[in-house]
Amino acid sequence: MDPAAPRNLRILVVDDHELFRAGLRQLLDRIDSLTVVGEASSGADVLSAVERLAPDVVLMDIGMPGTDGIEATRTLLARHPRVAVVMLTADDNDDSIVAAVRAGARGYLVKGAGLDDVRRAITAVSQGGALFGPEAAARLLAQVRRPTPEREPFPDLTPREMAVLTMLADGRNNAHIANEFGLSMKTVRNYLSRIFSKLQVADRAEAAVRARRAGLGS
Template identity: 50%
Template sequence: MLDTATGPIRVVIADDHPVVRRGLAALITSIDGLEVVGEAADGASAVRETQLLRPDAVIMDIAMPGVDGLEATRRIVAAVPDVAVLVLTMHDDDDTVFAAMQAGARGYLLKGADQDDIAHALRAVVSGQAIFGPGVARRVLGYLSSTPQAPGVVFPELTAREREVLDLIARGSSNATIAAQLHLSPKTVGNHISSIFAKLAVASRAEAIVRARQGGLGRT
């Protein structure tokens, strides 16, 4: 996670429309604490720019020529897992939303979001939270609440390790305590927590604890 005391949040913008890229760049650079360090016109370029520049976040469009935004997100998450991907797209259908989540995006906003929404989303995903636009969030929560769970397994969308981490979060453990107990690095714990937040569509540790306890985790 970024320590904002060390400098601004560094952002790469990936969108195949030059006018959109320029508009986003102007918007972001006008906000204190945010800085555009690179741009990409397609998914392959987005991956290269991210690996080269190591920004804190990538604003990712979905529909781009060649490698699309979903595949670019998967490649970025695999190669540079500390970089937060924030999807900004016109697509609000269920398949695209959930594909972006599965690819590892930490946030999903629709184009038309205002300056404050984009700034808030960037800061949130860089700090390890998952964030979705209001309509997208309702869809995600509705989908997850209606998805049947496998018998005997709570939160089957999580990996076994993520369930362990979530259980410890629900017990009130800090990241440092979780790292020590599970013999993981703090960075790995942070990555697991980001994935948990995205899969459960929660935006804070408190929300994750509520969901976990509702599912029976975190109990002694």
């Protein structure tokens, strides 16, 4: 055990796959300084679970149906900014990393990370720091250093979200967007959910109108 690690950190595990939650819980139980105080199976359940269980750190799956990990993190930290979130993902890409940071996550781990990686991430975020895997850190740095256009109609959107919104403005359906970018339908729906939230619109029609007014689409 790392002698520098704080004692008795309370951990909440959030993932829509029961087997993954069980496996992660077994992993965390091997770390003496941690206590898993509970689990949640959806992003919609995160806020109530946090208010009931008072965890120090939330390990949050990024890709859940309905309310995904990005939106759940944003909602959670608006109410409980002292809770630290480590994002867990099977999809290690630039857009996910940027979205996680913008939502307030202080850690980012690929599913399948080893015990030491998980322990270091939890320890870092619980002490007010941040920890991203080497590849995630390099990609995040590249995003920060990328030149920014003088005018961005929707600065909160990631480059991939802007591309999806542009296709939405062109009237493309989810299947077309998925085929264009090589994404699953679930991933497309997650992108759209984040876009609607950031634009504060109710549906794709309203998002398309805003996008076309901003000059997106053909």
